[in-house]
Amino acid sequence: MSKKYYLMSPGPTSVPPEVSLAEAKPILHHRTKVFEEMLGQVNEDLKYLFQTKNDVFTYASSGTGAMESAVANLLCAGDTALVVRGGKFGERWGNICKAYGVNFIPLDIEWGYAVSPDEIEAKLKENPNIKVVFTTLCETSTATLMPIKEIGAVVAKTNACLVVDAVSGLGVDEFRMDEWNVDVAAVGSQKGLMIPPGLAFAAVSPKALEMSKTSTLPKFYFSFAAYKKGLESGEPPYTPPVSLIYALQQALDMIKQETIEKVWQRHRLLAQATRAGITALGLRLLSKSPANGLTAAFGPGEDDGGVIVKKYSQLGITVAGGQDALKGKIFRIAHMGYAEMFDVIMSISALEMILMDMGYKFELGAGMKAAEEVLKKL
Numbered sequence: 001m002s003k004k005y006y007l008m009s010p011g012p013t014s015v016p017p018e019v020s021l022a023e024a025k026p027i028l029h030h031r032t033k034v035f036e037e038m039l040g041q042v043n044e045d046l047k048y049l050f051q052t053k054n055d056v057f058t059y060a061s062s063g064t065g066a067m068e069s070a071v072a073n074l075l076c077a078g079d080t081a082l083v084v085r086g087g088k089f090g091e092r093w094g095n096i097c098k099a100y101g102v103n104f105i106p107l108d109i110e111w112g113y114a115v116s117p118d119e120i121e122a123k124l125k126e127n128p129n130i131k132v133v134f135t136t137l138c139e140t141s142t143a144t145l146m147p148i149k150e151i152g153a154v155v156a157k158t159n160a161c162l163v164v165d166a167v168s169g170l171g172v173d174e175f176r177m178d179e180w181n182v183d184v185a186a187v188g189s190q191k192g193l194m195i196p197p198g199l200a201f202a203a204v205s206p207k208a209l210e211m212s213k214t215s216t217l218p219k220f221y222f223s224f225a226a227y228k229k230g231l232e233s234g235e236p237p238y239t240p241p242v243s244l245i246y247a248l249q250q251a252l253d254m255i256k257q258e259t260i261e262k263v264w265q266r267h268r269l270l271a272q273a274t275r276a277g278i279t280a281l282g283l284r285l286l287s288k289s290p291a292n293g294l295t296a297a298f299g300p301g302e303d304d305g306g307v308i309v310k311k312y313s314q315l316g317i318t319v320a321g322g323q324d325a326l327k328g329k330i331f332r333i334a335h336m337g338y339a340e341m342f343d344v345i346m347s348i349s350a351l352e353m354i355l356m357d358m359g360y361k362f363e364l365g366a367g368m369k370a371a372e373e374v375l376k377k378l
């Protein structure tokens with residue numbers, strides 16, 4: 001028999017069969033009444049997912065497109081921004097700012113740690129010219145959750161906008177855009193949303209829309225004004241990827257049925273069970289503020305993380321490795337989106353087999369037992 005394939009990476013994540021089937025529906029023209037009505041409902045459901053009353057713009061791009069749209073629409077060349085950098089994706093904000101000629105003040109955090117809202121407050125006081133604070137909900141490179149609610153409370157007291165990369169956190173970690181005073185949330189489709197790669201979203205507050213009116217950076221496809229007009233008229237500005245919109249509609253239906261609170265709770269328990277399983281085997285976790293969509297851990301020896309990733313792959317399971325300084329040192333197992341308890345059991349069981357194969361001494365079954373004890377609460 002050919003090997004069964006298990007996708008346990010933090011994006012793309014696996015897609016439910018109902019979602020794949022929805023994608024196979026015949027293509028509707030996007031400038032028809034029936035498509036317009038469907039899109040109207042999808043836009044409402046997206047607001048539920050983001051927990052917002054704000055407009056949500058949908059782009060045919062990966063998540064980085066939504067991040068770029070935030071920079072291009074809010075700022076002018078020579079403006080100053082604050083960029084929280086605690087991993088690869090925090091760094092990406094800085095790279096986009098640099099590409100657009102935006103000056104940014106880096107707030108560097110040791111990888112695996114969450115940023116302190118007090119530090120953000122201090123930076124904003126020291127530099128009252130900061131127009132935008134860029135940060136990340138789940139820093140996927142380190143599996144770390146940032147305290148967005150507390151950061152939102154700090155930034156809301158100023159004229160600055162808070163822009164959050166929620167690419168891997170939305171539909172996974174608790175996130176309440178309006179209550180938490182987030183001005184732009186950027187998201188991709190291939191993570192918590194349970195659909196294939198190819199869609200990105202930017203939810204935009206009135207404060208951010210106001211700021212966008214004075215922005216002079218170049219923009220065309222990602223212009224907020226074009227998507228705002230599209231929402232008002234019911235006609236998307238450019239051809240949307242129709243099949244992915246069907247997939248999105250189905251996935252949002254599933255999320256609504258489960259309820260967003262239960263989606264967050266499911267991910268919380270899956271993450272807790274994965275951490276319990278890994279630590280019961282004597283391995284060390286990377287993050288001091290662990291996210292709920294994935295777990296990052298070190299191998300038994302200094303450079304065993306990469307070996308573990310390779311051995312997972314030999315078993316037909318895709319997990320992620322470390323990046324930059326963590327390359328070869330950590331492995332990252334996702335439990336994100338279309339994930340339930342037996343995904344965790346499979347990952348931990350495979351980990352035990354891998355560690356056995358590596359000659360590492362541990363009590364066989366200890367990881368599974370620890371995970372099962374958490375999972376029985378689901």
Ligand SMILES: Cc1ncc(COP(=O)(O)O)c(C=O)c1O
Nearest residue numbers: 062063064089138140167168188
């Ligand atoms: C936190 C975070 N931000 C941004 C991205 C980039 O998204 P994309 O690859 O869809 O452009 C990712 C994807 O890995 C991510 O996890």
